[in-house]
Amino acid sequence: MLLKQIGEFGFIQRIRNGCLIRPQGVVRAIGDDAAAIAPEPGRLTLVTTDLLVERIHFLTDAVTGEELGHKALAVNLSDIAAMGGTAREAFVSLAIPERYPVEFLDGIYRGMKTLAALYGVNILGGDTTGAKEDLVICITVVGSVAPERILTRAGAQVGDAVCVTGALGDSRAGLHLILNNIPVESEMAALRRAHVRPEPQLREGRLLADSSAVTAAIDISDGLSSDVGHIAEESKVGVRLFADKLPLSEELGLFCRRYGFDPVSWALAGGEDYCLLCTVAPSLLESLAGAFRESFGRPLIVIGEIAEAGVAEVVFPDGRRVFLEAGGWDHFSSDGGPHL
Amino acid sequence: MLLKQIGEFGFIQRIRNGCLIRPQGVVRAIGDDAAAIAPEPGRLTLVTTDLLVERIHFLTDAVTGEELGHKALAVNLSDIAAMGGTAREAFVSLAIPERYPVEFLDGIYRGMKTLAALYGVNILGGDTTGAKEDLVICITVVGSVAPERILTRAGAQVGDAVCVTGALGDSRAGLHLILNNIPVESEMAALRRAHVRPEPQLREGRLLADSSAVTAAIDISDGLSSDVGHIAEESKVGVRLFADKLPLSEELGLFCRRYGFDPVSWALAGGEDYCLLCTVAPSLLESLAGAFRESFGRPLIVIGEIAEAGVAEVVFPDGRRVFLEAGGWDHFSSDGGPHL
Numbered sequence: 290m291l292l293k294q295i296g297e298f299g300f301i302q303r304i305r306n307g308c309l310i311r312p313q314g315v316v317r318a319i320g321d322d323a324a325a326i327a328p329e330p331g332r333l334t335l336v337t338t339d340l341l342v343e344r345i346h347f348l349t350d351a352v353t354g355e356e357l358g359h360k361a362l363a364v365n366l367s368d369i370a371a372m373g374g375t376a377r378e379a380f381v382s383l384a385i386p387e388r389y390p391v392e393f394l395d396g397i398y399r400g401m402k403t404l405a406a407l408y409g410v411n412i413l414g415g416d417t418t419g420a421k422e423d424l425v426i427c428i429t430v431v432g433s434v435a436p437e438r439i440l441t442r443a444g445a446q447v448g449d450a451v452c453v454t455g456a457l458g459d460s461r462a463g464l465h466l467i468l469n470n471i472p473v474e475s476e477m478a479a480l481r482r483a484h485v486r487p488e489p490q491l492r493e494g495r496l497l498a499d500s501s502a503v504t505a506a507i508d509i510s511d512g513l514s515s516d517v518g519h520i521a522e523e524s525k526v527g528v529r530l531f532a533d534k535l536p537l538s539e540e541l542g543l544f545c546r547r548y549g550f551d552p553v554s555w556a557l558a559g560g561e562d563y564c565l566l567c568t569v570a571p572s573l574l575e576s577l578a579g580a581f582r583e584s585f586g587r588p589l590i591v592i593g594e595i596a597e598a599g600v601a602e603v604v605f606p607d608g609r610r611v612f613l614e615a616g617g618w619d620h621f622s623s624d625g626g627p628h629l
Numbered sequence: 630m631l632l633k634q635i636g637e638f639g640f641i642q643r644i645r646n647g648c649l650i651r652p653q654g655v656v657r658a659i660g661d662d663a664a665a666i667a668p669e670p671g672r673l674t675l676v677t678t679d680l681l682v683e684r685i686h687f688l689t690d691a692v693t694g695e696e697l698g699h700k701a702l703a704v705n706l707s708d709i710a711a712m713g714g715t716a717r718e719a720f721v722s723l724a725i726p727e728r729y730p731v732e733f734l735d736g737i738y739r740g741m742k743t744l745a746a747l748y749g750v751n752i753l754g755g756d757t758t759g760a761k762e763d764l765v766i767c768i769t770v771v772g773s774v775a776p777e778r779i780l781t782r783a784g785a786q787v788g789d790a791v792c793v794t795g796a797l798g799d800s801r802a803g804l805h806l807i808l809n810n811i812p813v814e815s816e817m818a819a820l821r822r823a824h825v826r827p828e829p830q831l832r833e834g835r836l837l838a839d840s841s842a843v844t845a846a847i848d849i850s851d852g853l854s855s856d857v858g859h860i861a862e863e864s865k866v867g868v869r870l871f872a873d874k875l876p877l878s879e880e881l882g883l884f885c886r887r888y889g890f891d892p893v894s895w896a897l898a899g900g901e902d903y904c905l906l907c908t909v910a911p912s913l914l915e916s917l918a919g920a921f922r923e924s925f926g927r928p929l930i931v932i933g934e935i936a937e938a939g940v941a942e943v944v945f946p947d948g949r950r951v952f953l954e955a956g957g958w959d960h961f962s963s964d965g966g967p968h969l
Binding site for chain 1: 656657660661662663664665666667668670672673674675676677678679680682683684685686707708709711712714718720722723724753754755756758759760761762763765767769770771772774776779781782783846847848863
């Protein structure tokens with residue numbers, strides 16, 4: 290079925306169900322000029338937005354509608370996680386070319402709603418329109434955080450430990466499999482999954498925020514080398530990473546051996562990992578790491594340290610030091626893209 | 630100059646200036662994973678979002694960057710106006726094809742920033758990415774309103790007056806001039822201007838909200854016939870409009886005489902007028918109309934009345950009654966588009 294058979298308002302009626310899962314505090318939802326919500330007293334409002342464009346961020350043939358919907362929302366929730374916040378409301382805008390079947394669009398909403406429900410997020414509005422060529426998804430998520438708990442990119446101190454909450458490079462390897470049409474065997478399925486179904490680490494972000502041990506945080510979207518650079522820049526410090534501390538999954542190791550890539554490069558510059566990167570006051574690291582393991586059954590991984598401003602390096606076990614490019618992933622630069 | 634010469638981060642640095650014009654209450658602006666703002670105590674948060682896609686909503690050759698930036702923000706501010714609110718923060722996402730010169734993008738931001746400054750709106754973030762074919766602009770605006778003042782689409786009562794705050798059909802006539810490459814002489818310049826530089830009626834919206842006389846409101850984006858239908862639907866009432874009461878500009882009259890169109894049809898179904906449509910309790914109409922004229926030097930125009938549910942008609946001076954199509958503008962429907 291094509292969208293023109295049911296029209297814009299027919300489509301809105303079709304997707305409206307299951308959007309409002311937490312009605313408390315919602316004064317107006319879908320169906321008015323703007324959504325109206327009662328802010329939670331004493332908390333800051335967080336707002337983040339991400340734009341996903343066909344042929345830039347995804348290939349429609351390579352993913353299901355559910356996967357696309359999941360990811361489009363997940364990348365926004367990940368930004369709220371990086372601020373230590375709770376996600377509350379999502380606003381979903383779609384620009385849809387005529388050729389898209391309604392069933393694929395239903396899948397997008399199914400993927401979004403399933404993820405939204407998992408984290409108690411309402412879908413409160415958006416905009417739906419046509420497009421000539423490429424599908425576009427723009428999602429804005431509104432969340433909240435206690436002012437004294439907020440995690441920002443500024444605040445890292447010289448001597449802080451640099452930590453991550455999950456494996457690095459898997460998503461980029463998954464993208465490689467997709468772009469090169471490599472069939473995903475079960476032993477590498479986790480790589481594709483890391484790319485198309487990233488899990489937003491909202492609970493992890495809140496634990497980091499509640500600990501008072503974390504001095505700065507970011508989610509890894511552009512890639513470790515670039516994102517740690519954002520923290521260094523906003524905090525006006527430098528950074529030293531240890532190549533042998535980077536968490537590499539078994540699947541990434543298998544992938545790199547098979548196709549001849551260097552896993553450390555992929556971990557540093559891959560991007561779209563959507564785990565959290567944070568800096569931790571050294572005196573509080575042990576108790577935070579203990580609490581993290583207790584809550585999530587996996588370690589908070591120390592991968593480096595905050596150094597004096599101007600330092601930006603990766604230290605290898607043999608003593609070699611490589612300059613850590615802060616540029617990283619860039620959507621426009623002609624020499625951009627992930628590189629060490 | 631092309632974007633790839635300065636890169637995504639270079640572009641963000643370039644546009645960052647002048648985005649934060651009202652720092653009070655802003656805890657984190659551009660440069661973190663999410664913006665963080667302190668909500669105003671006792672007020673509701675309003676959120677609206679609009680997606681503009683090249684070749685669907687605009688033709689790049691037909692407008693300047695400033696006009697495009699102005700309009701992209703104006704349509705969002707208009708939604709806040711329709712809720713009776715104050716606009717506070719804007720989040721601007723752009724998907725930019727490689728061929729766009731940076732100077733055109735600078736123009737977009739100039740247009741947005743000029744309008745934002747006029748209404749005290751910060752630009753606090755967004756997302757900037759590439760696109761293969763069409764420029765996409767997605768803006769989310771966050772505003773606020775006192776809970777007891779909020780204007781919604783629900784609340785219209787049988788017997789209420791239906792009013793508009795400005796002329797109808799001009800924008801659609803301006804679009805016709807643009808689409809047909811008709812050179813705009815000075816006597817019709819106002820029509821093109823109505824289409825490319827709509828003024829968001831935030832002050833008008835707040836006056837309506839403060840009056841306690843207004844029972845429902847909406848901004849006219851889809852077109853009068855469609856938008857009055859949204860109020861009827863959400864308020865569970867009917868509507869009767871009077872054809873001879875519709876405010877038609879001299880320029881629209883000139884345009885319609887010259888090109889052989891019916892101005893009433895254009896006023897009813899044109900769309901993108903971005904003035905406000907509201908319903909007013911009859912006992913309070915006179916004092917509201919007086920206050921409106923005093924504040925803005927122009928009338929609040931009564932164009933019809935709220936009727937029993939099921940009624941949807943336009944009454945002509947000769948007694949003819951025409952069914953008022955509630956469908957109106959629809960971005961997908963194959964038989965959609967403005968029609969009486």
